[in-house]
Amino acid sequence: MWIVRLNMSDRSYKLEEVPERYKLLGGRGLTSTIICDEVDPQCHPLGPHNKVVFAPGIVTGTSSPTSARVSVGAKSPLTGGIKEANAGSGWAPAVAKMRIKAMIVEGAPEEAGKFWMVHLTWDGDQPQVEFLPADAYAGRDLYEVYPEIFERFGDKVQVAGIGVAGEYKYGNSGVVFNDMKQRPTRYSGRGGVGAVLGTKGLKFIVVDASGAPGVAIANETLFKEGAKKMRAALMEHAITKPKGGLNTYGTAILVNIINEAGGLPTRNFRTGRFESAAKIAGEAIFETNKKRMGKEIYNHNCSPGCIIQCSNTLYNEAGEEIVSCIEYESDWAFGADCGIDDLDAIGKMVYWCNAYGLDTIEAGVTIGVAMDSGVIPFGDVEGAINLLHEMGKGTPMGRILGGGAATTAKAFGNPRAPVVKGQAMPAYEPRAIKGIGVTYATSTMGADHTSGYTIAPEMLAVGGASDPLKNEKAKGELSQAFQKTTALIDSSGHCLFIAFAILDISSGFDGMIDEINGVLGTEMSGDEAVAMGAEIIRRERKFNEAAGFTNLDDRLPEFMKYEKLPPHNVVADIPDEVLDSVYGNL
Amino acid sequence: MDAITVDVWLYGPLAKYGGSDDAIFAQVAPALPEGSTLGALLAFLELPTEERGITFINGNLSAMPGLQPDLDQVLQEGDRIAIFHLKSMWPFQYRHEAAMTDAFRTAMTQREDQGLRSRYD
Known part of the structure; x- marks a missing residue:
C-alpha cells in the first residue's frame, strides 16, 4: 500500500509507505486525518501551504456493492474549515486497485497560469507518475475536453479534474470525475475543492489501472460474507432495490415530498412550498422521458458495481440527451430556489455547471441570492443561464457569483444568505425540518x-x-x-444511500462491518x-x-x-x- | 348537510385516481359532506388505502407506508391533502422534527423503534 505524494512545485512524486496510524483508515477518515496532520489550520486555503488529498474508501475497489466512492479533502476556500467532498466514479476503484491508499497534492508551480496533468499507471510492481503539460485543456468546456483526454489515453482510463471554475479559484468549484459514459458529471462538488487543485496548477489526474493487482483483502471469507449481506439488504429494500424508488425516480423523488412537508426552500428560502414543484419532480422526469422516448427509462449507475443505480438522464423532445444527471439538490437549486419550473432549463443549467466545473448546489443557491438581491427576477431562465455563463467566462460579475452564496449576498448588500460557515444550505428548510x-x-x-x-x-x-x-x-x-x-x-x-437499507435491515449494517473487518x-x-x-x-x-x-x-x-x-x-x-x-x- | 371542498394532490402513479392520464400528478377539489374523514375521501376517490404511502394533511405528515393512523381524521374546508405512491420515500434523517399530525406523532411514539424506519410494513 502506498501514499502517492505529488509535489506541484517541481513536478516530482514520491511513493511512501503507509504509516501505521493510517492503515485502518480510508475515505473521509483518511483525508481528514492527513489534512489535520499536514495542513496548518491557519494557512490560506488558496495559498501554497494547503493540500488536496484524494482517498478511496476502505472497501472501494473490491466486489462490495455500491462502494466506488472517493473522498477529496482540503482546507476549504468556501468555509475556511476542513472539507471532505465525496463522489462516486470508476476513478475511485481504479486508484484503490493500484493499492494507493491516498494521493496528496502539495506545493504550487512558480509560473502562474500554467496547468499540468498527471498520468498515473502501473509499472508492474508499483504505481508510476508522469507529469505532462495541460495548458491546451485549460479555459475550456469539460464536455469538449473529456473526450479528447479519453482519446489520447485510451478508453480504460479514469479521469479526475477541474473546470474553469477551479482555474478561476472559485469558492463554488468542484473536483469532477468521469461517469460510466466518460462524461464529466460526477462531482466532489462542495467547498471549493476544485479551486485548491487550481492553485496547484493540477488540471487532471488520469488513472490507468491496467495490470494493477487489486485491493488486498486480509480475510476473504469474512469479506465475502459481509458483501453478501450488504447486497441482500440493497436488493430487498424498497428504496434501493432495482426498479425501487431511487432507481425509478432518482433522488428527485424527494421534491414533491419535501414540498408537501412545507420544507422545500423556494425563492431563496422565502417560503417552504413551490407552487410548481410537481413539474420538476422525479415523477415528472420519469414520465417526461417516457413520453419523449416511448418507453420507461430506469436510472443508471454513476460508478461500477452499484446496485441502487439512481442516476437519471433527461432527454429532449428529439430524444437527445440534455444532461445526466439531475439530482434532487440540483433540481431544487435551479428550480424551486430560483422560482424556475422548466425542467429542460434546469437540465441545461446542470449541464453548464458540469461544463464549467461548478458545484450545482452552491451555484444554484448563489443565483437564488442574486435574484433575491434584484440582479435578475425570480423565475428568469435566460437570466439564470447567463449568470452561469458569467461564471464560466470569469467576468467580474462571474467572479463575485463564483465566490458562492455568502460572498454574493455580501456584494449585493443582502442579509438573506442561507449559509452556515459560509456554505450554502441544500434542499431542506431547517425552519420546517x-x-x-x-x-x-x-x-x-x-x-x-x-x-x-x-x-x-x-x-x-x-x-x-x-x-x-x-x-x-x-x-x-x-x-x-x-x-x-x-x-x-x-x-x-x-x-x-446504503443507509436507507442498512437502517431498516440490520444485517446490512452487520455486512458493512464484516466487509471492513474482512479487508483490514x-x-x-x-x-x-x-x-x-x-x-x-x-x-x-x-x-x-x-x-x-x-x-x-x-x-x-x-x-x-x-x-x-x-x-x-x-x-x-x-x-x-x-x-x-x-x-x-x- | 353542508359540503366541504378539499384540495387533493395525487402524486406519481396515484394521479390516475384524480383522472390524470400521466403519472406525474393530479390536483382535484372534491366536495364532501361536512364531517368526512380521510377514509371517506379515499372511498370517494376509489383509492385503496394500501396503495398509498406517505400522506400529508396541510403539510403535516399523517401516514407512512404501512402506518396509517389518519383514516379517521375529520377533514375541514380547504384542507390540502397530499397522497404519495409506495415508491416514494422520506428517510428519517430528513423528516425528524418535521410537522406531523397529532395522531401520527402518537403512533410514532408508541413504536419501539421510535419512528426511525422508512417503512412500517
Whole structure:
C-alpha cells in the first residue's frame, strides 16, 4: 500500500509507505486525518501551504456493492474549515486497485497560469507518475475536453479534474470525475475543492489501472460474507432495490415530498412550498422521458458495481440527451430556489455547471441570492443561464457569483444568505425540518445535508424513553449519532444511500462491518466502528477550532430566526444549548 | 348537510385516481359532506388505502407506508391533502422534527423503534 505524494512545485512524486496510524483508515477518515496532520489550520486555503488529498474508501475497489466512492479533502476556500467532498466514479476503484491508499497534492508551480496533468499507471510492481503539460485543456468546456483526454489515453482510463471554475479559484468549484459514459458529471462538488487543485496548477489526474493487482483483502471469507449481506439488504429494500424508488425516480423523488412537508426552500428560502414543484419532480422526469422516448427509462449507475443505480438522464423532445444527471439538490437549486419550473432549463443549467466545473448546489443557491438581491427576477431562465455563463467566462460579475452564496449576498448588500460557515444550505428548510437544522448548524463541513445521513441500527434498540424526539437533549444526541455513523460510511467507501437499507435491515449494517473487518483484518464491533466515525469528527472539529471556529459558528443564519417560513409559519428556534450539546460530549 | 371542498394532490402513479392520464400528478377539489374523514375521501376517490404511502394533511405528515393512523381524521374546508405512491420515500434523517399530525406523532411514539424506519410494513 502506498501514499502517492505529488509535489506541484517541481513536478516530482514520491511513493511512501503507509504509516501505521493510517492503515485502518480510508475515505473521509483518511483525508481528514492527513489534512489535520499536514495542513496548518491557519494557512490560506488558496495559498501554497494547503493540500488536496484524494482517498478511496476502505472497501472501494473490491466486489462490495455500491462502494466506488472517493473522498477529496482540503482546507476549504468556501468555509475556511476542513472539507471532505465525496463522489462516486470508476476513478475511485481504479486508484484503490493500484493499492494507493491516498494521493496528496502539495506545493504550487512558480509560473502562474500554467496547468499540468498527471498520468498515473502501473509499472508492474508499483504505481508510476508522469507529469505532462495541460495548458491546451485549460479555459475550456469539460464536455469538449473529456473526450479528447479519453482519446489520447485510451478508453480504460479514469479521469479526475477541474473546470474553469477551479482555474478561476472559485469558492463554488468542484473536483469532477468521469461517469460510466466518460462524461464529466460526477462531482466532489462542495467547498471549493476544485479551486485548491487550481492553485496547484493540477488540471487532471488520469488513472490507468491496467495490470494493477487489486485491493488486498486480509480475510476473504469474512469479506465475502459481509458483501453478501450488504447486497441482500440493497436488493430487498424498497428504496434501493432495482426498479425501487431511487432507481425509478432518482433522488428527485424527494421534491414533491419535501414540498408537501412545507420544507422545500423556494425563492431563496422565502417560503417552504413551490407552487410548481410537481413539474420538476422525479415523477415528472420519469414520465417526461417516457413520453419523449416511448418507453420507461430506469436510472443508471454513476460508478461500477452499484446496485441502487439512481442516476437519471433527461432527454429532449428529439430524444437527445440534455444532461445526466439531475439530482434532487440540483433540481431544487435551479428550480424551486430560483422560482424556475422548466425542467429542460434546469437540465441545461446542470449541464453548464458540469461544463464549467461548478458545484450545482452552491451555484444554484448563489443565483437564488442574486435574484433575491434584484440582479435578475425570480423565475428568469435566460437570466439564470447567463449568470452561469458569467461564471464560466470569469467576468467580474462571474467572479463575485463564483465566490458562492455568502460572498454574493455580501456584494449585493443582502442579509438573506442561507449559509452556515459560509456554505450554502441544500434542499431542506431547517425552519420546517428542524432535525436537519441541527446537522446544518453543527456539521464540520458547513451546511451539508450529507453530514447527518444515517444512524447506526443500534440506536434503534434504545427504546425506553417515552418520546426522545421531544426531549431537547436527545435531539443533539441524535444529530451526533447521525453524524458519526455518516463519517464511518464516508470512510468505508460506500455510497451514503446504503443507509436507507442498512437502517431498516440490520444485517446490512452487520455486512458493512464484516466487509471492513474482512479487508483490514480487524475485529471491530459495530460500536467500535461507529466510535471510529466519532474520532474522525473529533479531528475535524479540532482542525476547525484551530482555524478559528467556535461554537458560535454552529448557528443558523439570523434571518431564519425572525422571518417566518410559510406554510407552517415557523422560525429557527432550536436553542443554542441544543446546538452546543451536539459536540459537547463527543 | 353542508359540503366541504378539499384540495387533493395525487402524486406519481396515484394521479390516475384524480383522472390524470400521466403519472406525474393530479390536483382535484372534491366536495364532501361536512364531517368526512380521510377514509371517506379515499372511498370517494376509489383509492385503496394500501396503495398509498406517505400522506400529508396541510403539510403535516399523517401516514407512512404501512402506518396509517389518519383514516379517521375529520377533514375541514380547504384542507390540502397530499397522497404519495409506495415508491416514494422520506428517510428519517430528513423528516425528524418535521410537522406531523397529532395522531401520527402518537403512533410514532408508541413504536419501539421510535419512528426511525422508512417503512412500517
